[in-house]
C-alpha cells in the first residue's frame with residue numbers, strides 16, 4: 217500500500233540538503249514484491265524514514281523510496297521500488313519496474329499462509345523477467361510483532377528458502393525495536409550488491425539520511441550461497 221505522507225517526506229529531505237554539492241553515487245535498484253497487504257510499503261518506509269507509516273493505501277502500479285547509505289566509505293543510493301500486490305494495479309506497470317533491477321526482496325506476512333504460498337508465483341514472475349539465481353534475492357517474513365497469529369513457522373520458511381537458494385529474514389515493520397533489523401536486512405543486500413559488480417553511476421539530486429551499518433547490526437546467520 218502506498219504511504220500517504222511519502223511525497224512530503226521526500227520533498228522535505230531533499231530541500232534540507234539542497235545546499236550541499238551533489239555527490240556522485242552508485243544506485244542500487246531493489247524491487248520489493250509480494251501479495252497485497254503483506255507490508256511492502258511499511259517495510260520500505262521503515263527503512264527509508266525510520267518509522268512506521270500512520271496510514272497506507274493500496275499501491276497503484278509502483279512507488280519508490282530512496283535512502284543514501286555509506287558502505288566502506290562510498291555513498292550509495294538505495295532505491296526501493298514498492299510494487300502493487302493487487303493484480304489489477306500491476307498489469308500495465310510490470311514491464312517497467314522489472315527493468316534494470318539489481319536485487320529482489322520477496323515479502324510474505326507471517327500471519328498469512330496464503331501470502332507465503334504465493335511466493336512461488338512471485339519467484340516465477342521474476343524468473344520470467346530474467347531475475348533468477350544470478351540476481352541477489354531475499355525473502356522477508358513481515359509482521360512478526362503479531363506473535364499470537366503466526367501461521368508460517370520459521371522452520372517452514374527456512375526450508376522453502378533453502379530450496380530456492382535464498383536467505384530468509386523475519387521482522388516487523390511495525391515494531392520500533394525491529395528498526396535496526398529492517399535496516400540491517402536492506403543493508404545486507406546492499407553490501408552483497410556492492411561486493412558483486414560495478415553498477416551505474418548517477419548524479420544525485422539531493423540526499424536523505426546517511427547511515428553506516430555497524431558490524432553488530434548485520435543479521436546473524438545470513439547465508440548467500
Ligand SMILES: Nc1nc2c(ncn2[C@@H]2O[C@H](COP(=O)(O)OP(=O)(O)OP(=O)(O)O)[C@@H](O)[C@H]2O)c(=O)[nH]1
Nearest residue numbers: 217252253254255256257258272275301359389390
Ligand atoms: N502488525 C503489523 N502490521 C503491519 C506491519 N507491516 C504492515 N502492517 C499493516 O498491514 C497493512 C498493509 O501494509 P502495507 O505496507 O500497506 O502493505 P503492502 O504490501 O504495501 O500492500 P499493497 O500496496 O496492496 O501491495 C497496513 O494496515 C499496515 O499497517 C507489521 O510489521 N506489523
